[in-house]
Amino acid sequence: MRGKRVVVGVGGGIAAYKACGLIRLLTESGCHVDVVPTEAALHFVGSATFEALSGNPVSTGVFSDVPSVRHVALGQRAxxxxxxxxxxxLLARAASGRADDLLTSTLLTARCPVLLAPAMHTEMWEHPATRRNVDTLREDGVRVMPPASGRLTGADTGAGRLPEPSDIARLAWLLLDGGTLPWDLAGRHVVVxxxxxxxxxxxxxxxxxxSSGKQGHAIAAVAAARGARVTLVTSSDLPVPAAVEAxxxxxxxELREETLRAAAHADxxxxxxxxxxxxxxxxxESKLKKGSESEPAEIRLQRNPDILADLVAARSAGDVPAPCVLVGFAAETGDSSGxxxxxxxxxxxxxxxxxxxVNEVGRDTTFGQDDNGGWILGADGAETTLDRASKDLLADRLLDAVTALSLRRTRRSDADRTD
Structure with a gap:
């Protein structure tokens, strides 16, 4: 991320303090960060804090640094x-094209990806006016993250909590790395x-x-950011991504039982x-102790069920919806046979x-790492090479393949009904 220019806008809500963590994550990854708060945001976090974290001056109005035309230049070069x-x-002003401060002016001039992380009380998030504004922004190509659920201001709890800085940063890095994050999985149930x-x-x-679980968590996080309702069935201790049910x-x-249960209503x-x-x-039932009567001479093993094969069989039997796209992973090592x-x-x-x-695994390869690579193989014979990249970017590429396959199936189904 070194040299990437990122504008971090901060709205006037109590969650403004979390922006400090986001700024630090972005600067530590090598990004040049300009912080643009609203006037209201400075009631929660002072400009000195933002300047100390970013290393750059902070302003809120369009008349600051007039000679450099800052209200246009920030968006142009980001x-x-x-x-x-x-x-x-802020969502309402952005959706209507307002340019009454430095942040909204920057949003109008930006031609780079724009990522908004909403935070407000549940009633405000669910209000029809806010829903219309979010829909408008997404139609304009703006990425609007689903908010997290949890403790809000005071004793209130519900949807509208700002995602953690790490959740926002991972999507920011994904967009800087060439990810697309289209809003194309809305209304879909994705099980990971x-x-x-x-x-x-x-x-x-x-x-x-x-296995660390990083790749599965990345797929869950990106699927949620693309609009899906996500159920993550996991053994990992990693933090659960925002807007994901774990x-x-x-x-x-246990994995087989919970996966088949969730897959019964999955897309x-x-x-x-x-x-x-x-x-x-x-x-x-008790700890096996070496040098005691309980010390085993051997540990007999039995096969575990093939969960992917069981999912395919369940779809054939009608227990998983027929249009459901089933994706497997093959963690492989080459050997003398292939x-x-x-x-x-x-x-x-x-x-x-x-x-x-399909990806190659081993000690210090893929497992536990932040990057991955390999191939996506299709049942129709298609093969797509996945150059080694972040696991978030691989997740985005995989979901591109999933949505493309779903679209082809829909078209074939429509054609069959027409015939």
Whole structure:
């Protein structure tokens, strides 16, 4: 992100203090940050704080630094404008094209991606006027994040909480990295699995794998930012992304149960979890101690269910909607019998899913890392190379493929009805 120019707008809400964390994350990633608060925002956080964090002067009015035409120049030279918090008033002014302060003027002149992170009381967020303003902004190409749910000002709780700075920053970095984040999954239910399963040996120990859950969490976060209602079935301890419902599990059997339950009403299922192929056949109720009678001579294993194959079978049986797009992941290592890609092609043929993401894994490769790469294989024979990039960008590219497949299916269905 070094050298990227980001304008951080700050609206006049109590959540303005969270903008400080966002500014720090962006500057530490190498971005040049200009902070543009509204006058109301300075009642919550002073300009000295914003200047100290960004290293740049702060102003609010269009008559500041007139010789440089600052009210036009900021938007013209920005690579991204992100506003956090975007209050109901600011959303209304932006949607109507107002230019009565430096921030709204910058929004009008910006030709780069614009990301707004709303924050307000639930009643204000749900008001028809706010909904119309948000719809207008999205139609104009502005990315408006769904707000988080939780504690608001005072004792109130509900939708309208500003997402955490890390949630906003990840979408900002994604847009700076070439991500698109279209609002194309609204009204869709996307189920994502993430993390490695833990197969219990005794109350203390388990069999597991190196999966961190980062890729699945990235898919969940990006799907929510593109408008989907997201259910994340996960074993990971990572923070749950904003506007995502999480179901926590540990074992493969729990993962299977919760995934099939959620998939019964899903439009897309992305099975990114790293599921253990085997689990102990016998689980001790007490800790196994070395040098004692409980020390096992061996640990017998039994196969875990093939959850992706079960999803395909459930769709064939009508327990998962027929239009549902099923996406699998193949974490592979090459060996004497074939390359990573060859193993992936064979797995796609066996599983019968619609799309399969194939990536190479291993110690210090993919698992636990912030980047990923590989291929998207389609049941129709299509193959798309995914250059190594951030896991958020890979998630965006994968969801592009999912929406393109859904669109082709819809067109075929419409054509069949016409015939």
């Amino acid at each position: 690579d991204l404008v992100v506003v956090a918090p975007a209050t109901a008033d 699995t993430s993390g490695g399963t833990r197969e219990e040996i005794d109350p203390v120990r388990f069999l597991g794998n190196r 179901v926590h599990i540990e074992s493969a059997l 897309v299922v992305v099975k990114a979890a790293a599921v253990a192929d085997f689990r102990p056949a016998d689980v001790s 390359s990573v890609l060859e193993h992936g092609r064979a797995k796609l043929s066996r599983k019968g899913c619609d799309l399969l993401v």
